[in-house]
Amino acid sequence: MKTQDYYYWKAKKEGYRSRAAYKLLQINKKFGIIKKDYHILDLGSAPGGWSQVAVELGAKVVAVDLNPMKEINGVIFIRGDITSESIREKIREIKDKFDAVISDASPKITGNWDLDQFLSIELARHAFNIAKEFLKPGGNFVVKMFQGSEFEKAYREFRRYFKFKKLHSPPASRKRSAEIYFIGKGFNPKPKN
Numbered sequence: 001m002k003t004q005d006y007y008y009w010k011a012k013k014e015g016y017r018s019r020a021a022y023k024l025l026q027i028n029k030k031f032g033i034i035k036k037d038y039h040i041l042d043l044g045s046a047p048g049g050w051s052q053v054a055v056e057l058g059a060k061v062v063a064v065d066l067n068p069m070k071e072i073n074g075v076i077f078i079r080g081d082i083t084s085e086s087i088r089e090k091i092r093e094i095k096d097k098f099d100a101v102i103s104d105a106s107p108k109i110t111g112n113w114d115l116d117q118f119l120s121i122e123l124a125r126h127a128f129n130i131a132k133e134f135l136k137p138g139g140n141f142v143v144k145m146f147q148g149s150e151f152e153k154a155y156r157e158f159r160r161y162f163k164f165k166k167l168h169s170p171p172a173s174r175k176r177s178a179e180i181y182f183i184g185k186g187f188n189p190k191p192k193n
């Protein structure tokens with residue numbers, strides 16, 4: 001069975017809204033991003049698999065997506081665009097600092113590879129800028145990126161801000177997919193140049 005089918009059926013059976021849930025479970029097992037009582041900001045959250053996982057781990061979640069998301073106990077959902085200025089105000093009204101910011105946001109795939117990877121890195125940069133405002137010092141950051149021409153520059157920028165940094169492809173990611181996750185732990189708001 002292909003990896004994507006395996007996780008698709010597993011998610012159905014285990015009550016997760018997306019097979020993406022397993023990516024976060026695997027990332028968390030390896031890197032310990034989310035812990036009990038943490039406050040988590042989940043960007044690009046719909047349909048809600050990552051939020052479900054965070055709640056199960058004992059965290060409280062604020063989630064943001066362009067698309068609607070069905071209610072989850074322990075999650076405050078904001079429908080909005082992470083690339084807009086106004087989203088910060090809406091997040092701030094709920095909470096101004098988080099222990100971890102996680103982003104699985106991805107653009108609608110057009111099939112034009114250069115464009116898709118460019119848009120994906122743009123989203124990752126927006127997620128990172130939100131993380132810079134909302135992460136507590138020492139906090140954790142996970143963001144999805146597509147590898148391509150814009151990737152290296154963004155990666156070099158993100159890594160400066162974290163004590164521990166790693167690129168990781170969880171087993172639940174499709175084998176031939178270009179997606180990879182940047183994992184940053186120990187946020188430093190003012191890194192040296």
Ligand SMILES: C[S@@+](CC[C@H](N)C(=O)[O-])C[C@H]1O[C@@H](n2cnc3c(N)ncnc32)[C@H](O)[C@@H]1O
Nearest residue numbers: 018020044047048049050066081082104105106
């Ligand atoms: C792969 S899905 C996320 C799956 C989610 N992690 C889960 O486990 O259910 C990517 C999401 O990113 C969202 N997205 C894309 N661009 C966005 C933007 N500018 N602002 C907010 N959400 C966005 C999409 O609407 C989509 O729901």
